[in-house]
Amino acid sequence: MAHGSELEIIEDFYDAAECERIYRRLLHEQDWPDNRYTVAGRQFTLPRLQTWHADPGIRYSYSNNLLQTRSWTPLLSEIRTQIESALNFSFNSVLVNLYRDGNDYVGWHSDNEPELGEQPFIASLTFGAERHFEFRHKQSSENGRVLLRSGTLLVMQPNFQHHWLHSVPIDQNVMEGRINLTFRKVIPASNCFSN
Numbered sequence: 001m002a003h004g005s006e007l008e009i010i011e012d013f014y015d016a017a018e019c020e021r022i023y024r025r026l027l028h029e030q031d032w033p034d035n036r037y038t039v040a041g042r043q044f045t046l047p048r049l050q051t052w053h054a055d056p057g058i059r060y061s062y063s064n065n066l067l068q069t070r071s072w073t074p075l076l077s078e079i080r081t082q083i084e085s086a087l088n089f090s091f092n093s094v095l096v097n098l099y100r101d102g103n104d105y106v107g108w109h110s111d112n113e114p115e116l117g118e119q120p121f122i123a124s125l126t127f128g129a130e131r132h133f134e135f136r137h138k139q140s141s142e143n144g145r146v147l148l149r150s151g152t153l154l155v156m157q158p159n160f161q162h163h164w165l166h167s168v169p170i171d172q173n174v175m176e177g178r179i180n181l182t183f184r185k186v187i188p189a190s191n192c193f194s195n
């Protein structure tokens with residue numbers, strides 16, 4: 001595929017029994033906020049539910065405009081440790097998305113906020129319903145999609161954010177929920193603006 005090594009898909013990172021256990025725990029343990037937000041005086045409804053967890057001192061404009069920063073739950077910490085040792089990389093934050101059914105989605109975007117630095121490396125884990133993850137090149141007409149099954153680890157190399165947009169579109173055949181975790185490394189503000 002054209003995206004080559006920019007996107008790596010590791011199926012069965014968690015087996016079916018672990019996926020079931022993790023999905024249930026996340027669904028019930030996360031204190032899901034309302035998805036109606038007011039930003040700059042304008043109200044909008046996010047087409048999914050989200051929570052944002054980060055190490056102390058980590059600020060992220062996307063989340064701070066929208067979401068309060070929460071501490072790591074024991075389950076999220078456990079998963080972080082497993083992802084970090086598999087990928088040999090340390091993350092300091094995770095965005096948790098709940099797609100309640102196939103009507104919930106995320107529109108076209110790339111995860112390239114300045115706080116993620118020049119080389120944003122993102123690890124994404126899926127639990128629950130399978131959904132398509134679509135991508136399209138920012139300059140050319142190239143595009144593609146992969147089916148993300150429960151337990152799949154998707155690794156987005158920095159160039160993926162540079163060259164491609166991605167989305168998880170509406171799929172009206174999907175009746176079940178899906179929880180996606182994207183582990184990120186936000187550069188602390190003090191380093192971001194030095195020199």
Ligand SMILES: O=C(O)CCC(=O)C(=O)O
Pocket residue numbers: 095097106111124133148166168180182
């Ligand atoms: O749910 C997914 O697979 C992708 C989520 C995503 O793109 C994001 O949180 O930035």
Ligand SMILES: [Fe+2]
Pocket residue numbers: 109110111166
């Ligand atoms: Fe994303």
